[in-house]
Amino acid sequence: MGMKFVSAVSALALAGGLTLVGPAPARSASDDTAPVGGALLGRRGVVVDPAAKALPKTEASAFVVADADTGEVLAAKDAHGRFLPASTLKILTAVTLIPKLDKAKIIKPSAEACNVEGSAVGLTQHRIYRVHDLLRALMMVSGNDAAVALAEANGGLARTLADMNAEARRLQALDTVAKTPNGLDKPGQSSSAYDLALIARAGLANADFREYVGTKVANFPAPGGKHYEMANHNRLLGRYPGMIGVKNGWTTKALGSFVGAAKRGGHTIIVSIMRHEGSFWEEVKQLLDWGFASRGHVAAVGSLVQPVPEARPTKPVGGPPGAPPVARAATPAPAASGQNSPLLGTGALVAAAGLLGGGLWIAYGVRRRSRRRGRPLPPSP
Known part of the structure; x- marks a missing residue:
């Protein structure tokens, strides 16, 4: 679903097709990351495809309607607004x-x-x-x-x-x-x-x-x-x-x-x-x-994104006779369909090499960028 989702959202946004009610949250000049789940979920107002049937009214300050099977968020209001749970x-x-x-x-x-x-x-x-x-x-x-x-x-x-x-x-x-x-x-x-x-x-x-x-x-x-x-x-x-x-x-x-x-x-x-x-x-x-x-x-x-994948252990590979083994980074498991599109701002694999005891080792890690900026909790009633 990754690129398909991005294309659909981009097309709707360019055409003014998404109904956005309420102002977008302020963003700093250095904040180039999207909220978890997609940029539109950073909006504080309602976000929904206007082709959909009209949303029911609710007095809730925030809501999410999602398809649990595909992970698609069908509609939301202030999805990432922080509140007392x-x-x-x-x-x-x-x-x-x-x-x-x-x-x-x-x-x-x-x-x-x-x-x-x-x-x-x-x-x-x-x-x-x-x-x-x-x-x-x-x-x-x-x-x-x-x-x-x-x-x-x-x-x-x-x-x-x-x-x-x-x-x-x-x-x-x-x-x-x-x-x-x-x-x-x-x-x-x-x-x-x-x-x-x-x-x-x-x-x-x-x-x-x-x-x-x-x-x-x-x-x-x-x-x-x-x-x-x-x-x-x-x-x-x-x-x-x-x-x-x-x-x-x-x-x-x-x-x-x-x-x-x-x-x-x-x-x-x-x-x-x-x-x-x-x-x-x-x-x-x-x-x-x-x-x-x-x-x-x-x-x-x-x-709704997938959990952070667990790092797999390195796999030793053969080297010259008498030399320490070289560790090869295991290939990360592919992401589930629709959960890690470019819109979600997921991290990238980072490779580093160093000499340890005369042997060459390669390690990898996952760098995850912060996907949201916290907003203060609302005042107590």
Whole structure:
């Protein structure tokens, strides 16, 4: 899709075909890089192909509608605007910790975990909780206490936050900074509608993640061998056709945020919204409907990029008898279709040579340029 996407966007831009509502963010003279996912996603207003059916109205300060299968962003508003994420940050917590923690591990939460403010599943200091139970509570009922307990199981808050921020960078969610594992407001914490869609897409590729965000009702352990029932906070589960999950959030400073994914006819649409002052459920339904009706029929305005590729180890090759082997850089894996076009400003391979112990070694690395400039968080309401 790479060059095809660039050509389509260029043609539309030259013809004035893309609807751009609102001013473009200011750029410095030295800022020659495009935002992650494409230059149009740096706009603060709405970006959409005018050939598409009219977008539903939403009171959200930012949103993204994307095709999860192709990665195409079908429409967006202030996609890279940085806002407080509230509990939608728990999507990153889950994506980070699911591969790291044994689901069957039994843990005893600390007093600190049990007494976290805000939404909670009601942990007590008993060794009765499996990681599996806590991940359910994290994504179903937005347990702030479960988030801290999971962080403790991962080696503590400091380590978990480092892991979360490293995972955000790996996914190229560069607007996202985690200061808590549960999304409770903290200075410096941020995400964007683009990043939330990107992180949710990564989560949906994991079967355990899909189970946690898609479970409507489940039992949760209580002391004395008892249990109680918890129900998913996502009001669209079971009410919107094909709804998969994912997560909602709200604080008085962040206001409402939500990431939802639904599947119909073998295709999945993701909608993310941030900073909504009221009830957003009906608006999300309409945005999902628009996404299903528009996918495959409109020009994309950007794309959800692939994670940063892992560097492959060097492969030794033969040399003169008795000489040290020469290391040859492994060929990087090709990018998935549509994820690394020239518009995305992805890095270039850099080669360097040096003499080590009389032998010639060649190494390579990937240089990634900063794809966005941060904007300050909006003032608290």
